[in-house]
Amino acid sequence: MASLSTDSDNSSAITPVKTSEPVQGFLITIVGATALAHGCNDMIQAVLPSIYPMLKASFTLTYAQIGLISLVYQITASLLQPWIGLYTDKHPQPFLLPAGMGVTLLGIGLLAIASNFMMILTAAALVGVGSSIFHPEASRIARMASGGRFGTAQSAFQVGGNAGSAFGPLLAALLIIPHGQLSVAWLMLCALVAIVILTKLSQWSARHGHAHMKRHGSAALQKLPKVKVLQALVVVSILMFAKFTYIASLSNYFTFYLVHRFSLPLEQAQMCLFAFLAAVAVGTFVGGPVGDRIGRKAVVWVSFLGVIPFSLLLPHVDLIWTIVLTILIGLILSSAFSALVVYAQEIVPGRAGMVAGIMFGTMFGIGGLAAAGLGKLADMYGINWVYSLCAFLPLLGFATLFMPNTKQKR
Template sequence: MSQHVEVRSASAGTERIGLKILLAISFCHLLNDMLQSLIPAIYPQLKESFHLSFTQIGLITLTYQMTGSLLQPLVGISTDLRPQPYSLAVGMASTLVGLLALSVAPSFGLLLLAVGLVGTGSSIFHPEASRVARMASAGQYGLAQSIFQVGGNAGTSAGPLLAALVVLPLGRQSLAWFSVFALLGMLILARVGIWSKRRQAASHGQRRLQPAQQRAGSAQAARGPMLILLVLMFSKFFYTTSLHSYLIFYLIHKFQVSVQSAQVHLFVFLFGGALGTMLGGPIGDRIGRKQVIWWSIFGVAPFTLALPHANLFWTGPLTFIIGLMMASAFPAIVVYGQELFPGKVGTVSGMFFGLAFGLAGIGAALLGNVADARGIDFVYQVCAWLPLLGLAAVFLPDLGHNGQQEEREA
């Protein structure tokens, strides 16, 4: 057995990272998240066209969030049991159909169906794409996750801009034009599926199943660290949602700036987040995931506590630093979770991406209610303390490179 492990370790060490595959799924992640982010960007147009109440707008968000978050762990579990390399293209096809339906839907009920299809496409895409990133990583798991995730960050930022330039001036029917991007994504992901199927077939004979008792012990030992990761996810995504959803309103209220100026500050925050996502993974490969998680969440607390008291000049640098540091945690969290549960890449990825999506939606709704009741300033004064929950990261076991070794042995 030891000889077998040595051969596997040697092959993993000489294997080159699949950069073309990583760039392909990162680009498709950009397309996927860009198309998703068109939905909230056209809410004002939908409200006017269908004479919707805010409750109905909330139902659209709920439908999209539920299909886009709750289904992801189920998809991950399913693909762990039986890998589906072509499910990536199927997920993008669901998004394509949803966009076409959204562009022509004549009733509120069909609007809900359309956004549900887009959310379902996202649920299918993320777990399997994260698995492909790990397969193409050649052991550089954090770097691979960062490359994959930064595409999503870029797409989320681009969606509202495209909606402002195309959909709002030309009308809801112009959403159909964006189906071309979904079709392009399907073609690329079909090629990725071919690569993934060949890779799985080639490695199938090299896998060794762990004894059931060892797997059960490993899962039991991982429950405590997983609970800590969930606390850290709550801290991170509730705080970043406060900036992503309400920073523009906060700046206009506190400093009386124009909408355009506030949008520039939001872009600075989002740019910091994209840079942090790119850096968090490879830094975790070098110094360990725990250290990145610790410094990214708990370490940002001085800056979040300072933000409510900063003037307009210092708000820009502070939001950039906050975006950079907090975003760097997510690639490390995903890879750390994958190393806690070897062989459950799809399940873990689906859970974390789904949880991120769900927490962001819940956080936006709750913080909006708080802002209505107590004011937008109060939101930032309270949320500033959330990163202190990052202190829980001190209780995470330091996996080092054990997670990688365990996976090679599995």
Template sequence: MSRNHIDATGLSAAGPASFSRLPATRFEVLGAISVSHFLNDMIQSLMLAVYPLFKGNFHLSFAQIGLITLAYQLTAAVIQPLIGAYTDRRPHPFSLPIGMFFTFFGLLLLSIAPNYGLLLTAAAMVGMGSAVFHPESSRVARMASGGRHGLAQSIFQVGGNVGTAAGPLLAAWLVMPNGQESLSWFSAAALLAIVILFFVGRWYRHQHRLPKTARLAIAAAPLPKGIVRRSMIILVLLMFSKFLYLTSISSYLIFYLMDRFHIPVQQAQIHLFLFLAAVAAGTLFGGPMGDRI
């Protein structure tokens, strides 16, 4: 039997020499993509955290608030797998900064939108930026992992979760006291992310110019299609349930706290920050644990 036989789990039982060929974990790339994820998700959560501002400025109902979330999620979530499927076949390293331009222009439009229709358009643009960003950035995190996939994904994901948690704080400290126009200040964060992602894209492009064998972190054996299909269905259901309650809580927690406990909006935003910070902490510890299980 070959030394690199496939064991009962379907994973390659390669000898020690195979592991010596694994590339080192590129922490500088993981750090850059995590910071970009922080900036991207901070902008997105900022939009959710200022819903009370939009509700007051445009006299919106809770149903209309929900439609803003729907406009964002339709582009961010529904289009995202289509973009991922396309870039699987045709990788586009510089789609990362291009996607962030959608977020940049969406944020600027949010800051000046004079009516509800443009609010929906701006939310959809921010969602489109997220849809373009996440598939390729996840791929970069895996490419830079050096085989430590759980650690790499936790570094990548914790950046986004910390950014999501930071959004409500920034909304409480900066946006609520200064009004809708102050959202434009955060376009600087989008521009910073564009610059970072440009350099990440250059590294990504270089990896694709290497010989195929040099690009592979681990030569994983193909699993049976049935196992892959069942695993994907389970993962999709888990992710759907997770984001169903996360998005619902993030969208309406502030309003609930203000109505139920009669606290000011800034204090309610701090409670939202605490909730989202707990999500970030769980992500940070979950990745390394996954590598050990």
């Protein structure tokens, strides 16, 4: 059985915990089911920003109001997640998964029939609450089934969500925008499919999941000293801010940018957004397994530094190069998230649900605040100015210099 060691060069390095108990293999059926459910969940979520132009026209909304919809959704999707993860670390509640998707189902139904701005905000809040319940427990189930390949399992889980996010704009362009707001109700079928999958996963988790978690607990790493943990979390927070503020600028306002700057028809702009989100899914899929091999920190370096030249060029190129550069940005920048999640779980071992809740919650929270702030800036200075400003965000990736090492060698 292979041994693990770290590449840290000081006495505070993480050391492995040895055990003679066997570790189960990678349970691809369980991990695949969590990824599929994640895809359903995130496809529903992705439809919301994809229909912002339709809602803006139908209800005569400002960019600031569009940003407020994102803020309400993202905040409700973020605030509950760490607390749900912390509670279920101590008191597992696997059947929260289908219950959370039921809340999302209610949000979709309300969005389809919303007749005013407050109803839209309420619907966005319900979808956010459903998401906050889903992510910590589903991420934990993927980790349970990883067989110790935590990065690969997290990457597979996350790429399911990113694939769903990519298909959200496509679904909006082909089904919802041509047929109007009421057609949002078709998404309820997707939520029902997810409820069936999540019920099966909850049954597996209740019977076997936590036993698997205990078996491959041998692969967990001891805690860093508190000062190093604090340093690592500060760096991760900076990187999450840079990544998800930049992603929010593209996922929420890219269609507006294309329509405004290049006079692109809305349906074609949605296709461009789909191409970007599909690239995000591919990049996420690559990031986890690579992180298992070369270490989380190396993946983060490549992700942030590699995207800098493309982000700086983006506001100054023509339509074709805009599409090419956004695809490259999606591929490279997205590889960091799975690495950051597993890195955080390594520095705070034994709190997989809480850490997943914090990471996904932070992702949604930053995305919501960024969407609201960027919307206000777009009203004041124009959408082109916003993209010129966001081009500098990846430079914060140099904070990776201060990440304590947790790279594992086999």
